[in-house]
Amino acid sequence: MKRKRCLVALLPLAFYGLADQAQSETLILNSYGGPYEAIIRERIIEPFEERTGISVVYDAVGSSSQDYAKIKATGGHPGFDVVVMTASQALQGCQDGLLEKLDSGRVPNLAAISPRISEVAGPCGAVHELQYMSLLYRTDRLFSPPDSWNALISPELKRRVVLPTFQNIMALDLLQVMSVMNGGGLIDNLDPGFAAMAAVARQSIGFEQSSAILESYIKDGTVWAMPFWNGRAQLLVDSGLPVDYVRPREGTIPLIATLSIPVGAEHKQAALKFIDFFLEKSSQEAWVSGYKVGSARTDIVVPEALAARQITSEADLDALILPDLTIVARHLQEWADRWERDVVPAAN
Structure with a gap:
């Protein structure tokens, strides 16, 4: 007991x-x-x-x-x-x-x-x-939807662009798209891409790493166009801000x-x-x-x-540019160093 x-x-x-x-x-x-x-x-x-x-x-x-x-x-x-x-x-x-x-x-x-x-x-x-990298823009400033990444170097966007730092993968994506647009490659021969990004940097107000900070510039009207992930861009559209986004005709990277x-x-x-x-x-x-x-x-x-x-189907994926990320990883440090050397100073 x-x-x-x-x-x-x-x-x-x-x-x-x-x-x-x-x-x-x-x-x-x-x-x-x-x-x-x-x-x-x-x-x-x-x-x-x-x-x-x-x-x-x-x-x-x-x-x-x-x-x-x-x-x-x-x-x-x-x-x-x-x-x-x-x-x-x-x-x-x-x-x-x-x-x-x-x-x-x-x-x-x-x-x-x-x-x-x-x-x-x-x-x-x-x-x-x-997601995919889209071109986000202010509809109350750019009355015709931009259809090319070259919009980022148009005279009307002088000092109305902000760019991600290289620590944000979006910077690499834009670099690679710009390279292909200008006769270069995704992995080899990125020279045209770096030259194009230096031109965009001269248009910009500078660089930010955080997506939250990047979007704050377009929210308050300081920036009129910038690369941005399309999911986050859609949230801004749904919030009622005068913004929209496009997938430029040259293509984009997921x-x-x-x-x-x-x-x-x-x-x-x-x-x-x-x-x-x-x-x-x-x-x-x-x-x-x-x-x-x-x-x-x-x-x-x-x-x-x-x-x-x-992106909801295999067909959507087929329409995107898809670099070999295993090979990309081997070059990241090299490209990061060159970004700091060739692109960042162009914004100053």
Whole structure:
């Protein structure tokens, strides 16, 4: 009887111990601030927490390049469990052995992602969204929609352009598009691209790394046109600002956004569950309609008005310029140095 009473007395303690253990299961997600944070909390994080009981701590610090620099500097132990980056960093992290390799055995919904896009991102990046670099402009200043990237060097836009720094992958994308437009290549012979970007820099008011800061210039009317991700551009259109965006006739390059897990992540099982949840059909539909982006899942239902301006099919991908990101990664430092030498001084 004494033993029975002892066991009964211990049951509540055991129960509370299990409850505390469940409550203590957390996941640290490193991603972006601004409208991205508000939308991912509503569309992804809160539904995930409700279903799994896992608490998500949101870490809105750093750009993709800064986040990967932290992963590299810490040997794969950056203090967060899932990181939102681009395919370029996911590929680099795999090569450096700093990111977990993912497969459909560990993340079942990876099987629903376009094989072509998955291949581009590599085995360490789960593609959760697609955007493309658009030309965003003020409709109350440019009354005819620009249809070429050359609009950025038109006289009417003198000192009405702002550019991303090279730490923002959009700078590289614009450099490569400008190179192809002017007789160069995506990888080899970027000389025409650097010359063209120096000309755009002379038009500009300078450089900013953060998308939130970049968009502030067009919001207040300081800037009349600039390169910008089309999903973020659509959010500005929907907000009622006098802006719109186009995919210029020379073409553009997609932004392939990925979810990755550092090799030293403390909560790997929770991280795998989060990535799988984000890739679910219903989650992708919620994310696409909320953040106004495209998806690497071709089986999702997208509102017609949204689908017309996003990447939602293989045909949409075929119309984009898609550099070999593995080769691009080998040249990034070289091109970054040249950008600082040839492009940045032209803005002064």
